[in-house]
Amino acid sequence: MGARQVHIIGAGMAGLSAALQLALAGERVTVYEAAPFAGGRCRSFLDRDLDCRIDNGNHLVLSGNVAIHDYLFLTNAVESMGGPGAPLFPFMDLESGERWIAHMNMGHMPWWVFDKNRRVAGTRVRDYLSIIEIMTAGPDATITDQLRTDTTLYHRFWEPMVIGVLNTEPEIASAQMLANVFAQSFAAGGRACIPLIPKIGLSETFVMPCLNVLRQHGVEIKYGHRLRSLKLDGPHIRELMFNNDTTLEIGAADWVILALPAWVTRDLLPEVSIPTDFRSIINAHFRVEVPNNPAGFTGLVGGIAEWSFVRNGVASVTISCAERYDATATRDLAAPVWGDLAKLYDLDPEKIPPHKIFKEKYATFAATPAQNALRPLPYDFRWRNLALAGEWTATGLPSTIEGAIRSGVKAAQVVMRWVT
Numbered sequence: 001m002g003a004r005q006v007h008i009i010g011a012g013m014a015g016l017s018a019a020l021q022l023a024l025a026g027e028r029v030t031v032y033e034a035a036p037f038a039g040g041r042c043r044s045f046l047d048r049d050l051d052c053r054i055d056n057g058n059h060l061v062l063s064g065n066v067a068i069h070d071y072l073f074l075t076n077a078v079e080s081m082g083g084p085g086a087p088l089f090p091f092m093d094l095e096s097g098e099r100w101i102a103h104m105n106m107g108h109m110p111w112w113v114f115d116k117n118r119r120v121a122g123t124r125v126r127d128y129l130s131i132i133e134i135m136t137a138g139p140d141a142t143i144t145d146q147l148r149t150d151t152t153l154y155h156r157f158w159e160p161m162v163i164g165v166l167n168t169e170p171e172i173a174s175a176q177m178l179a180n181v182f183a184q185s186f187a188a189g190g191r192a193c194i195p196l197i198p199k200i201g202l203s204e205t206f207v208m209p210c211l212n213v214l215r216q217h218g219v220e221i222k223y224g225h226r227l228r229s230l231k232l233d234g235p236h237i238r239e240l241m242f243n244n245d246t247t248l249e250i251g252a253a254d255w256v257i258l259a260l261p262a263w264v265t266r267d268l269l270p271e272v273s274i275p276t277d278f279r280s281i282i283n284a285h286f287r288v289e290v291p292n293n294p295a296g297f298t299g300l301v302g303g304i305a306e307w308s309f310v311r312n313g314v315a316s317v318t319i320s321c322a323e324r325y326d327a328t329a330t331r332d333l334a335a336p337v338w339g340d341l342a343k344l345y346d347l348d349p350e351k352i353p354p355h356k357i358f359k360e361k362y363a364t365f366a367a368t369p370a371q372n373a374l375r376p377l378p379y380d381f382r383w384r385n386l387a388l389a390g391e392w393t394a395t396g397l398p399s400t401i402e403g404a405i406r407s408g409v410k411a412a413q414v415v416m417r418w419v420t
């Protein structure tokens with residue numbers, strides 16, 4: 001390989017994925033990260049109040065996420081993933097108390113919908129034809145343009161899936177983006193829908209193993225390096241200025257990959273088109289021993305809590321599109337969220353265990369057709385030695401780990417395939 005140096009800014013999943021591809025190809029890589037740790041939105045940390053490690057949000061991925069699979073394979077982290085080992089999704093309706101497990105069969109032919117013990121409770125076989133409406137949606141269609149909202153399947157499957165996967169209200173969420181997720185999961189059969197959950201934590205699966213491989217390949221990660229500005233010379237980036245007063249000269253053959261959140265990229269390069277509308281996610285963690293089910297999580301409908309994940313003595317709840325609860329102080333959500341969990345686990349709703357509630361204001365971009373149209377490609381001819389990465393770039397997927405990893409792979413390909 002040549003002597004060029006690739007400078008990657010941001011050590012979230014997009015930056016780590018780009019660094020991994022480049023390092024394995026023998027490129028010289030340095031990563032610069034503002035925080036004192038890597039992982040960005042996909043990491044675990046020690047919470048001193050709860051005295052345990054928790055994830056920065058529950059993250060559910062599926063076996064059909066091929067970019068994640070490749071990433072875990074290349075970082076020797078496949079074994080760090082757990083989960084039920086089968087395509088099953090336990091649910092509870094908090095209003096009626098009904099419980100069911102949507103249990104797909106492994107193959108492509110979805111015969112599970114013909115078995116009332118395996119499909120969503122209260123639904124009919126013909127309701128499932130609605131997936132055709134999603135898979136054939138045009139670029140401007142929203143979820144509610146494509147689906148009837150007065151069916152049990154909508155209430156118990158489509159709505160929780162859309163809010164969980166797209167983190168956007170179904171009335172404005174892009175049906176095509178959901179179709180892109182479904183193309184590699186539900187439409188690909190049960191084998192592609194096996195839920196995968198890190199056995200220990202997000203960092204132990206997605207961050208630490210990758211850092212080990214990068215270290216073995218001589219990649220240095222410079223923490224505490226927040227990029228403040230870039231200096232351009234015509235179409236070339238020539239200098240990077242960091243907030244710790246270091247300035248880095250970019251050599252004639254060198255490349256820069258910005259793997260930063262959308263809004264940070266816009267501040268640095270205002271000419272880049274970026275999504276402008278974002279959605280928050282609330283995560284509530286309760287320190288409590290509760291019985292786990294074989295999946296490790298439960299989908300909840302009819303309450304505030306939407307998904308409950310149980311691991312190592314902590315029950316963690318996800319609430320997506322959390323703008324709906326802006327009028328309530330985050331701490332005041334503990335009682336109603338615990339009320340939902342108490343129903344699920346048959347516990348006393350008055351005895352709220354030690355807990356911590358986090359709100360990630362800019363958790364994801366809003367997965368609407370209009371926002372999707374703003375997402376840039378990884379390369380733009382206005383900047384000759386710059387590639388862009390991040391879940392918000394044009395991957396076709398919503399803001400997910402799969403999308404972030406794919407964006408990093410694409411940015412690395414731009415650099416490696418560039419012929420000077």
Ligand SMILES: Cc1cc2nc3c(=O)[nH]c(=O)nc-3n(C[C@H](O)[C@H](O)[C@H](O)COP(=O)(O)OP(=O)(O)OC[C@H]3O[C@@H](n4cnc5c(N)ncnc54)[C@H](O)[C@@H]3O)c2cc1C
Pocket residue numbers: 009010011012013014015032033034035038039040041042056057058059060061225226227228259260261264281282283360362363364389390391392399400401402404
């Ligand atoms: C609560 C929550 C729940 C989620 N649930 C799921 C899920 O179930 N499934 C799923 O697939 N995805 C989920 N996601 C989305 C997923 O976490 C993100 O899409 C993904 O982690 C984004 O990675 P990224 O590298 O693009 O961005 P980021 O993770 O934001 O990484 C950007 C990095 O750049 C650094 N940085 C910022 N500014 C600067 C600067 N000026 N200079 C240097 N460094 C800088 C940041 O510190 C960060 O490390 C969830 C996200 C949240 C917040």
